[in-house]
Amino acid sequence: MKKLYAVIGLGRFGGSICKELSKEGKEVLAIDMDEDKVNEYKEIATHAVIADSTDELALKELGFRNIDHVIVAIGDNIHASILTTLILGEFGVRKITVKAQNNYHEKILEKIGADEVVHPERDMGRRIAHSIISSNVLDYLELSDEYSVVEIKAGEKLSDKTLIELDIRKKFGCNVVAIKRGKDINVSPMPNEQIIMNDILIIIGSDKDISRFQKALV
Ligand code: ATP
Ligand code: ATP
Ligand code: CA
The missing domain is CATH 3.40.50.720 (NAD(P)-binding Rossmann-like Domain)
Structure with missing residues (x-):
């Protein structure tokens, strides 16, 4: 039916x-x-x-x-x-x-x-606010009051470094779950994956940790 x-x-x-x-x-x-x-x-x-x-x-x-x-x-x-x-x-x-x-x-x-x-107006307002604060934050999805997923465009601070060199999980407590490069998407990046300029990183974590990551590297 x-x-x-x-x-x-x-x-x-x-x-x-x-x-x-x-x-x-x-x-x-x-x-x-x-x-x-x-x-x-x-x-x-x-x-x-x-x-x-x-x-x-x-x-x-x-x-x-x-x-x-x-x-x-x-x-x-x-x-x-x-x-x-x-x-x-x-x-x-x-x-x-x-x-x-x-x-x-x-x-x-x-x-x-x-x-x-x-709550479409509120949620869309929040998403847009995050992209206004940083033009490298392409999208923002609230998972709960505390956790979110963000889409971040790699600028200079992230470029030409591997996930190990950046030590993102250990330093910031968040995880890079996927890396988009042009039309390609790598959904389980290896620790030795090298990020290049304009890659789009999809990051999951607590709002606090994501914010620390953004302040340091975005
Ligand atoms: P927008 O996204 O444009 O802001 P909205 O979803 O916030 O729209 P309205 O533009 O107010 O809300 O549209 C709500 C619609 O619901 C209107 O077309 C209205 O006629 C209809 N509506 C309101 N009350 C009832 C009801 N009791 N039964 C059926 N339709 C209703
Ligand atoms: P951990 O104990 O933090 O899980 P590990 O000993 O498993 O690390 P690797 O998986 O080789 O080591 O990764 C080394 C470091 O590289 C991690 O601690 C982390 O900081 C970073 N890293 C690797 N992959 C990711 C990822 N997908 N997202 C965020 N950070 C990563
Ligand atoms: Ca309305």
């Missing part, structure tokens, strides 16, 4: 999830209470329907009980987002992903049984 997805709220965030899932050939039910938004997605989603997701009966009639994964992408209306999540939880929807507007909203969503809470 094909997996069924639904996206509630077709703003920029929900809309782009809907487009991407459809592009990947997935079966997507798109819901918004705004008629114009729904019309915009008629040709994109499998079904696009005008509905208020806080209306339990309406969701039931649309077959939400049989949806495998629902993405709640309601924007500023936190009340509607919470109520929708509660209703979907009661339906026994297998997976519910909800977009949070702020930390308080996020906490409530976790308490009422959202399986996954996403």
Whole structure:
């Protein structure tokens, strides 16, 4: 059986999830209470329907009980987002992903049984901040409150040295898990691997250790 997805709220965030899932050939039910938004997605989603997701009966009639994964992408209306999540939880929807507007909203969503809470503006802001601080930090992914993965472009301090010479694990407590060079990617670099200028290092570690590494070598 094909997996069924639904996206509630077709703003920029929900809309782009809907487009991407459809592009990947997935079966997507798109819901918004705004008629114009729904019309915009008629040709994109499998079904696009005008509905208020806080209306339990309406969701039931649309077959939400049989949806495998629902993405709640309601924007500023936190009340509607919470109520929708509660209703979907009661339906026994297998997976519910909800977009949070702020930390308080996020906490409530976790308490009422959202399986996954996403915070795109905050996370993207953090990623961009790290690349603003250093133009050699190409990407930044938070694994937890304490641990991250960063993508760093090798400048002068890292170039023409091996991992042993740099002694990264011992000195900074972080691990180089991969080195990208042009189109090639080496996913388990040997200790004697030599880094060359503009290589992209993918490094995993605690934020504190990564920060020490960056101060010394980036
Ligand atoms: P953006 O990414 O553009 O900032 P957003 O995801 O933050 O968008 P909005 O632009 O506010 O949020 O879009 C949320 C969408 O959710 C709107 O199109 C709105 O009509 C829809 N929406 C809000 N409440 C409900 C509801 N109860 N039922 C269905 N759709 C809703
Ligand atoms: P360790 O006791 O730190 O694991 P080791 O005795 O296993 O080191 P090697 O694996 O040969 O020795 O590596 C020597 C040093 O080179 C390591 O201590 C570490 O500082 C650095 N190093 C090697 N590979 C990596 C890597 N992938 N990421 C970060 N540092 C590395
Ligand atoms: Ca918004």
